[in-house]
Amino acid sequence: MARTTGRRPPSNCPVCSSRLALTRLSCPSCETELSGAFAQCEFCVLTDEDREVLRVFLASRGNMKDLERHLGVSYPTARARFDALLGKLGIERAPASPAQSRIELMEQVARGEIDVDEAMKRLADGGER
Secondary structure (H helix, E strand, O other): OOOOOOOOOOOEOOOOOOEOOEEEEEOOOOOOEEEEEEOOOHHHHOOHHHHHHHHHHHHOOOOHHHHHHHHOOOHHHHHHHHHHHHHHOOOOOOOOOHHHHHHHHHHHHHOOOOOHHHHHHHHHOOOOO
């Protein structure tokens, strides 16, 4: 009987960097093999670290402050890590409404992450960072 090692297979071809296709499955117990074109799990592209970020985010019911505390990083860093995770999954963040942008800027000023002048500049630029 074959043992699983916990290693994750590569997701891209080592020769041309194209996405690899899942074409074969095997049973470690009875050694039955199936071949064909199988759909891959969309979460398989995530690293173990990304999966941990997602797990903590889901366990905290989407509370970004809990994610920030778990990672031991600033709010903007936690947010950037989560946005990068969404990008890996092909999920684009919806653009913030002008009201959300203003609130987020005020929260950043309150936390001391940016000063009032920077917030005013970002407001004038339409909230762009």
